[in-house]
Amino acid sequence: MSPSLFTPSERTAPFVQSAQIFSPSGPLAPFVSSIIVAEGGPEMTRTLLPLSGIVLGIGFRGSATQIDERSEHVLPNALIQGMGSLARRIRGSANGGSVLVTFSEVGAAQFFKGPLHELFNAFQPLDDLVPRAEVDRLSARLAEAGTLEARAALVEQFLSLRLSAKAPDxxxxxxxxxxxxxxxxxxxxxxxxxxxxxxxxxxxxxxxxxxxxxxxxxxxxxxxxxxxxxxxxxxxxxxxxxxxxxxxxxxxxxxxxxxxxxxxxxxxxxxxx
Missing domain, CATH: 1.10.10.60 (Homeodomain-like)
Structure with a gap:
């Protein structure tokens, strides 16, 4: 796993106290583009624009809320963000902590079964796709870990155990x-x-x-x-x-x-x- 410093833009710099991007190596490299671990900072709202791959998000401290025109609702601490056609506004709580895994275009299908188009324009709780006990164990270990590197390593281990031996279509x-x-x-x-x-x-x-x-x-x-x-x-x-x-x-x-x-x-x- 190769780390690199995450350099936020001028807009995001005041909001993130500590963040780092890790690039997985070995068997995960073709399917996982990056593992981003971030923590600290005040409450903030960001706009998530459509990405070219599916994203896994795991919060280990604080909470995240999706903001729509007429409503707000708290998101699951561990979720899959499907491909989408519209921007989404997300508010993160103060002093929060999260891990974001960005998959390559065909990457997510190597870890999660089922037709992934069913996740289109949706945030799906991770425990809909992975046994709840595994999700709870990972979340607890992420909260207990002392460094960004340790948290990235835990997520990499979680993904390695789920990686399909079958090659992509x-x-x-x-x-x-x-x-x-x-x-x-x-x-x-x-x-x-x-x-x-x-x-x-x-x-x-x-x-x-x-x-x-x-x-x-x-x-x-x-x-x-x-x-x-x-x-x-x-x-x-x-x-x-x-x-x-x-x-x-x-x-x-x-x-x-x-x-x-x-x-x-x-x-x-x-x-x-």
Whole structure:
């Protein structure tokens, strides 16, 4: 397990007292992009934008609340965040502590059984997919651990015990690779033909393992490319064209649909991940 310091943005720096990113090695490396351990800081609200993979979250201190337009509800301490099409606002309690595991596109299916598209736009309690006793034991050990490194190691051990010996579906792996190489800019019919499979059959296999359709996955890649490249003063027109959007209005429509706000206004006012 290789650690690296987590460098928060200027918006997040005051809110995180201690955080670190760990990159798993060995058998976990192809399926787990990162393990982020964070703790400390005052109460804060962040916007979670759609990611290109499923996320596992485990809180070992404090609580997290999802904030909707008309309601709020406390999230389970251990949960799976499915693929999504909309931003989600989450408020974390003061002096909290959590571990976030970001999976590669096909990674989550190596640890959790069942069709992952059923988690779309949802937070699913982890004990719906893993025996409650295992979840409770992991949560307790994370709370007792004394360092960020020790907590990351506990999560890595938990994942190692659940890792499937069966290789991921090669058809889905090839589809993900093709969509990434095209930066999300390709037609799904052409993709299916290149893989010698019908578009319907490809979509079913893709949804079950990745957690969303190939078309939506491609749209997430385009949007994330702009978000991850953005910095104050950047040209959104250039960034959106580089990401494969047809024009500025195409990008603005998609961004507003996901976040509910115009890009410039969102980037200026939101703390996001």
């Amino acid at each position: 090669p058809m889905v792996v090839a589809a993900v690779r093709a969509i990434r190489m095209a930066q999300g800019s390709l037609r799904m019919g052409a993709l299916a033909r290149s893989l010698h499979i019908s578009q319907d059959a490809l979509e079913k296999r893709f949804r079950r393992i990745v957690g969303t359709t190939p078309k939506h996955f491609a749209s997430i890649l385009r949007l994330r490319q702009v978000i991850d490249a953005y910095h104050p003063g950047a040209s959104l027109s250039d960034l959106s064209l580089d990401a494969g959007y047809f024009d500025q209005s195409h990008f603005h429509r998609e961004f507003r649909h996901v976040t509910g706000d115009a890009p410039r206004r969102f980037f200026a006012s939101e703390d996001y991940f």
